[in-house]
Amino acid sequence: MLCLFTSSVCHLMFCHSQxxxxxxxxxxxxxxxxxxxxSFYPLVYYSFICHQFIRTTYISFITAFGVAMAMVSLLPVFQTPGFRPFRSSLFFCMGVSGIVPIIHKVMMFSDQHPNAMVTTVYELLMGVFYIVGVIIYVVRIPERWMPGMFDLVGNSHQLFHLMVIAGAYTHYLATLVYLQWRDSEYSC
Ligand SMILES: [Zn+2]
Structure with missing residues (x-):
């Protein structure tokens, strides 16, 4: 919700001044x-709800990584066009680093809890949406092929936001499965 809010504010106010x-x-x-x-919090929190050390370690690591990434997004030195691939790569690496707790979850629970695999499918789908979004953003598809044609509708920034929404919705569906998993199967 915060992401969609900041994004809406950005696009509403962007044209005000430089x-x-x-x-x-x-x-x-x-x-x-x-x-x-x-997006990693429910995955880590509910998968390892009975394993406090693993849960705390992953959440601390993800939070530290996120703070670093937010700082890179905000510091003026990283805002030049030359850093555009660098910024995108950081977002990409952050997303890919979520593979570690997912593999850990599958190794620990896939034989006892079917929901471990159901949530993994949703998480992989979420990853695909985010990665496709980043690729579209970096390579500026489709306006690179027809400059000027997509200035109002259909440009890479809009497609990128659609991919983010699709990823967030897939994540929401995974979280519903986690809640069901927690309520029906856990006893720690
Ligand atoms: Zn935007």
Whole structure:
């Protein structure tokens, strides 16, 4: 919700002035960083609900990574066009690092809890949406092929946001399965 809110504010206020657009774009990136970081919380929290040490370790690591990523999004030194691939790579690496707790979950629970595999399918789908979104953002599809044609509708930034929404919705579906898993199968 925070991501969609900051994004909406950004796109509403972006055209106000150059100084305002600078702050608003930072807000847009920070919202997406928060979304990606917090996407790992239910996964780690509910998968390892009976394993406090593993749970705390993963959540601490993810939070530290997220804070670093938000700072890179906000510091002026990283905002030049030359750093565009660097910023995207950081978002990409942050997303990919979620594979570690997912593999850990599958190894620990896939033979006892069918929901471990159901949630993994949703998480992989979420990852696909985020990665496709980042690729579209970096390579600027489709406007690179027909400059000017997609200035109002269909440009890479809009497709990128659609992918983020699809990823967030898939994550929501996974979280519903986690809640059901917690209520029906856990006893610790
Ligand atoms: Zn945006």
């Amino acid at each position: 100084s305002c657009s600078y702050i608003m774009l930072r807000l847009d990136y920070t919202g997406i960083a928060v979304l990606i970081v917090t």
